[in-house]
Amino acid sequence: MSERPELAAAFSPAELEAPLYQKWLAAGYFTANPHSAKPPFTIVIPPPNVTGLLHIGHALDHTLQDILIRMKRMKGFEVLWLPGMDHAGIATQNVVEKQLAIQGLSRHDLGREAFVEKVWEWKHESGGAILAQMKRLGDSVDWSRERFTMDEGLSESVLTIFKRLYDAGLIYRAERIINWCTRCLTALSDIEVEHQDDAGEFVQVTYGKGDMQITVATTRPETMLGDGAVAVHPDDPRYAHMIGKEVLLPLVNRMIPIIADELVDPEFGTGAVKVTAAHDPNDFEMGMRHNIPFIIIMDEHGVMRGTGTEFDGMDRFDARVAVVAKLKEMGRVPSEKRPYIHSVGHCSRCDTTLEPRLSKQWFVKVGPLAKAAGDAVRDGRVKIEPAELEPRYFEWVDNMHDWCISRQLWWGHRIPVYYGADGDIVVCGPGEEPPAGYVQDPDVLDTWFSSALWPFSTLGWPAETDELKKFYPTSVLVTGYDILFFWVARMMLFGLFAMDGVQPFQTIALHGLVRDRFGKKMSKSRGNTVDPIEFMDKYGSDALRFTLARGANPGSDQALAEEWIAGARNFATKLWNASRFALMNGATIDGPLPAMDSLDDVNKWILTRFNETLVEADQLLEKYEFSKAMELIYHFAWDDLCDWYLELSKAAFAAGGEPAARSARVLGYILDNLLRLMHPVMPFITEALWCNLTGQETLVTAQWPTPILSHNDDGSKINIAKIQEIITEIRRFRSDQGVKGSAKILARFSNLGALSEYEAAIRHIVRCDSDVTETGNFASKIDVGSVVIEFDLSGAIDVKAERDRLKKDIVQAEKDRATAKVKLENEGFMAKAPLDVVTEIRERLAQTTSSIERLRAALEQLPVE
RNA sequence: GGGUGGUUAGCUCAGUGGUAGAGCGCCUCGUUUACACCGAGGAUGUCGGGGGUUCGAAACCCUCACCGCCCACCA
Secondary structure, three states, X not given: OOOOOOOOOOOOHHHHHHHHHHHHHHHOHHHOOOOOOOOOEEEEOOOOOOOOOOXXXXXXXXXXXXXXXXXXXXXXXXXXXXXXXOOOOHHHHHHHHHHHHHOOOOHHHXXXXXXXXXXXXXXXXXXXXXXHHHHHOOOOOOHHHOOOOOOHHHHHHHHHHHHHHHHOOOEEEXXXXXXXXXXXXXXXXXXXXXXXXXXXXXXXXXXXXXXXXXXEEEOOHHHHHHOOEEEEOOOOOOOHHHOOOEEEEOOOOXXXXXXXXXXXXXXXXXXXXXXXXXXOHHHHHHHHHHOOOOOOXXXXXXXXXXXXXXXXXXXXXXXXXXXXXXXXXXXXXXXXXXXXXXXXXXXXXXOOEOEEEEEEEEEEOOHHHHHHHHHHHHOOOOEEEOHHHHHHHHHHHOOOOOEEOEEOOOOOOEOOEEEOOOOOEEEOOOOOOOOOXXXXXXXXXXXXXXXXXXXXXXXXXXXXXXXXXXXXXXXXEEEEHHHHHXXXXXXXXXXXXXXXXXXXXXEEEEEOOEEOOOXXXXXXXXXXXXXXXXXXXXXXXXXXXXXXXXXOOOOOOEEOOHHXXXXXXXXXXHHHHHHHHHHXXXXXXXXXXXXXXXXXXXXXXXXXXXXXXXXXXXXXXXOOOHHHHHHHHHHHHHHHHHHHHHHHHHHHHHHOXXXXXXXXXXXXXXXXXXXXXXXXXXXXXXXHHHHHHHOOOOOOOOOOOOOOHHHOOHHHHHHXXXXXXXXXXXXXXXXXXXXXXXXXXXXXXXXOHHHHHHHHHHHHHHOEEOOOOOOOOOOEEEEXXXXXXXXXXXXXXXXXXXXXXXHHHHHXXXXXXXXXHHHHHOHHHHHHOOHHHHHHHHHHHHHHHHHHHHHHHHXXXXXXX
16 A cells, blocks of 8 residues: 555645646546446536626536536446537627626627627637636536537527428418617517516596497507507406497597407406507507507607607607697596506616517417427426426426517527518528528527527537437436526427427426525525635535535525535535544555454444445435435434444544454445545545545546445444444433533443443443442443443432433423323224334333333432432 | 415424424533544424314315415506
8 A cells, every 4th residue: 555645634625626626627537438338328518607607506507417427427327418608698698788888888889790799709708717617616517518609510500490490380470569679779689678667657548439438548548549449358248238349549530449358357447458459569469369450650769650640750758648638638538547657668778668569570389399398298208307397397388379589689590581672581591592682680599599409409410420319318407497498498399399209308307596595586686696606715615516415405496505505614624534533543445345244333334324325325316316315425424424433433443453453444445435425516525535545546437336235234223223322321411410521430331231342432432431449339320221321420419410311301201101102092093003003102102111110210219309 | 367386493494194303503511632614412393374084194185374486467
């Protein structure tokens, strides 16, 4: 065995992490197992949002993914990850828009080409920054594979799928209402709209004359000039007789029909709604349903045009005032409410109130695609973990509206549609050129359109590459449930379509969001956001990773507080110190593990417990139950290993000789394998400790531990449990009696039976000497099961404390006995409860009864106060 | 309005039919040769309310209340 460098006395993550990461990168460990015989493990890695900063949500995402990747690599799988940067994310261009806004500019001042250039610059800058931050986290994704950018390869797949969908009749063009900024003179995507509660007005206006009169309510009276109808609910008795007839539209003096539509809420306003099909999204839908004319009454600046009234040429807000004034004059305003607070869309850049505007957009017809996406989950080809989130998926996928894919933005995949002078339309696939003179659609595709291609585009599709054959469908997608609808469902739609019905992934593992310590959503305005980098600086990446993994219950959110991370750091320190202790005492992996029958119960027990922990934690990790797996590992390492095994072994180590050597070998085995088990979660500290213990180069490429069945020994578990009980009771006695921790007291053990060989170890832990001269005054005693322990406190017994302790125990035992007795006296219980439960309760009754007897006897023996 | 998750210790959360748990926090004691980022001991809950099923309910059913999220809507 080679000389090992001594572990530093203090654990310092800051000194550890960066050099280790450099070591891994330089040695190329992250690309292990390229020719594994096992089926490949392919994981889809969602992009970190390119805003230049690692968000705590991404830290969670990447921690969980990295745990799986590292574990699978150790298990010998060929691991392929499909990473990508935020290629066309709106966030990226929003950052640039905001940078421009600070200078008082908009993208229109730059022009399309210069703007796109600027976004690219930012993408590379921020992308580099965020990758560096993910390395800090220990992220073992090989980002050099990243090729999911707007390069040739992806463009080709976007063009291919667009054309295929178009040819299949699944992409169409239709008119729709979009948000229009009258100042920027541009359409805005939904994400560029900021909703604010504005103080508007709610005005009732009476239409019609004579006995055909109907009163509508509106927040936008000026649009009445473009009304095409009045709508009421079909079942509204107040208006039933008017449906199908016509009323006079005031000011413009046009007759408009009264229609019936389910969309109208009879409870709201007057129960009658004016329908301005060209200037309101809902009215537009009703207009489509009832064939109402789309009358445009405003130009792109928001100025009234073409109404043929005196209001033409007025700004929309001036017109609102004027129209109401005029209607009032005519006695047509029975009621008005002002201010009326309601939500109104504003331009995110210039704050101008947005105007709904009719325009032509491109859509994906989702019906057949969504049906397939739902069925893939329904028939079990795709598993959603946890299954509780399936209803949410179905709810969405089964009721999906057609998907508007055109965006009035400049950075993204431009829609491959070309228009001829005569209105002719040509869709160009890869390598195809439009006829001369044709002009390309100015809009770009929704970011999710290209993101949906991820699982196969990254494998070379549309080319039939070897990688595509080997790695599609992918094994798992790990992501937050918040993008189940946006991204996951869309990958399902396109994956199934493009890959002839083969699903994009076998499992969708969903985690929740990171929230603040009180479970509140993190937001900048609330000021409760946290910076993962800051926590890594302070407590180490391992601590952050462990905390995030420990909080990750499938599908549910997790609260995060600095103290939780400090706790994880404490755990890391504990491991460090335990390893130091182990190494000081000669823990080793050299030589064969001693045969089970040569080991004492302490060693058998820790081997058994490790087996149990390993088997369970492994199963949990395979089920994406990170939190439960962490809990198991944590308690094994801290409670079983540090608090009990190491303490119980100290006597043996101190004694030296063969028993010490056997324990040192067992301890070496446990540490070796525990560190392997923990590597995926805490890669840095485990690497440092494991390399020191084993003298090997790296833990990254080491094998995942396997349970050794012959190590299981139930008898040792029973005996150690008894020893733990004895020790706990003695400690409690000492504590109640106020005996100093360092003070040694005299004690006599009787009836230890099979446990007598552990008497020395027990005495060592609880600092009890035996009375070699047999002259002690063993005045107080405690019983633990059949074992009796008598103490000589030299008469200085705290009788009151002793009394209190016994009384408390009696109360508890009596309570337990009473519950057991009630059950056993219950005929129904005896008749119907399963036998093992009845037996258990019987044992409890016997046990509590005898403890009560012993406790009472002990109480009586105490001197009276 | 539709869908969906939740309500368990001071806080954050596990716990799907058989004596209520963890982490952090709290109280007491203690530097005994791995560790004070520690050790030992301790306290703390009519498991949201009400009904029901069951021998037995934190868990299953019904109902009410409150909190959250997604979607739609707000004329």
